[in-house]
Amino acid sequence: MRQKLAELTWLDGISGNEQNVRNFIIQNLPDKSLKYYVDNIGNLIVKGRSNGNCNLRVMVAAHMDEVGFMVNYITDDGKLKFSPVGGVDSRILIGQHVRVGKDKIPGVIGYKSIHLQDKSERESVVKIKSLYIDIAAKDRENAQELVSTGDYVAFASEPVFFGDGKIKAKALDDRAGCAVIMELLKETWPFELYACFTVQEEIGLRGALVAANRVKPDIGIVLEGTTCADVPKVKEHETSTVMGKGPSISFADRTSLADRELFNHFINTAEKEGIRYQIKNTVSGGNDAGRIQTSGTGVRTLVVSVPCRYIHSPVSVLDLNDLDNMLKLVSRSLHTLPEALGR
Incomplete structure (x- = not known):
């Protein structure tokens, strides 16, 4: 996963111009038999493998685009x-x-x-x-x-592994989420899982709404790169996340409110499995969950993010252990989701 993340950040995918990222993901799907669809706006939607009879439809989303210029x-x-x-x-x-x-x-x-x-x-x-x-x-x-x-x-920046398990690269928001979803597609699920690699998140969460209206999920899990404010002169109560303390689970941001049952389930899973995690301390920013939550007749959503320093810049920084724990948390929480929801 770490190498795939580096390769993803090499690619340029400004909002509305995500095709190189999308093509890379398609070429690197873990199973060539997986069915996928590219919609009119450019979202890539991949149907995961399923061996269960649970009548639950789960959408896992990460955006392919990055900030840039024209x-x-x-x-x-x-x-x-x-x-x-x-x-x-x-x-x-x-x-x-x-x-x-x-x-x-x-x-x-x-x-x-x-x-x-x-x-x-x-x-x-x-x-x-x-x-x-x-x-x-x-x-x-x-x-x-x-x-x-x-x-x-x-x-024009290149990914570099440095320090104690860190990577510095552009577009970690949100190629990190894309890399995790690519790993999730290696697994078989007890429900219908749709992996949605969305477009145009950075200019208004546009792709997520289109993808959610197509998939019509019961549950939406958004995987993101989020602000990490463990830097000098930031007050403790303003520190949204801290690098190295694991993926963050959001209770709210400017565009969405977490479904409390999902929120508690992911926390309980982390505690039970000994997976390092943190709660995002600030209600700031917005992401694809805001559009997924209000799509169709409404969707229960949750955002899980990996802390990134200096996002929306030429070089952001991520702790690779946080990324590994993000994969563990999401994978194990989803596998036990039907039982937790009584499905």
Whole structure:
């Protein structure tokens, strides 16, 4: 799973442009006999193996897309102006390496040199509209030979295993969830399981709603990468999760409320099996559960996340032991779910 995670983060999959990630997952399905479907918006839905008669339909979801940018204008001197796709902090962008378009043209995000900035510019946060991408083009015509307006722009960073069981990479939110679901598809389930690799989560949870309306699940389990605030100057009560303390179980966020029976079942499973876990301490952020929960006639949902430092940046950090424990927690909780629900 760890190697698959690294390979997934190599791929560029900005919201609306997830096909490379989707194709990789299809090519690496653990059983070529598994039936899958790609819907009109680009979600990949895979039906897991089942050997039970339980009339329960479970949707396990993770999103394939990542934050990035889109070229919206080419200047006379060949620089690329761009817009964000998803939530990105402009303070981290200056000097970042990027890849532009299908040909992955190398570029760097630039801004006026500090030597040329006045006092107000040095003391304020630069706006994205003031930045540009330099692809070393001599003029607009030269740039247009390489890229076009509408081209996607991804961070150009590579996955690296480092420290004591850590990985640093882009797009850990949510290739981590995708990697776990790929492992879950190796198992046989006592109910109908649908693995949904969704699109366009970062720009409004769009794919999840479409997938949920197709699958019509009774239960929705969302696997995510979430904020990890165990960094200096963050107050204890504002620390959402702590790296190394296991996957987090959310009781609520800005888009969904956890089903209490599911919430308690996953906690009881972790306690019984000795799986390290934590409760997410803040009610912040949103994810695919918000759309799954309110799809159809309503779905009982729960979010399980792996803590990631510096998400929505060129390089986030994840503890691989947390990822392993996320797989254990979800797998063992789902296998005992019918009994826990009296089904």
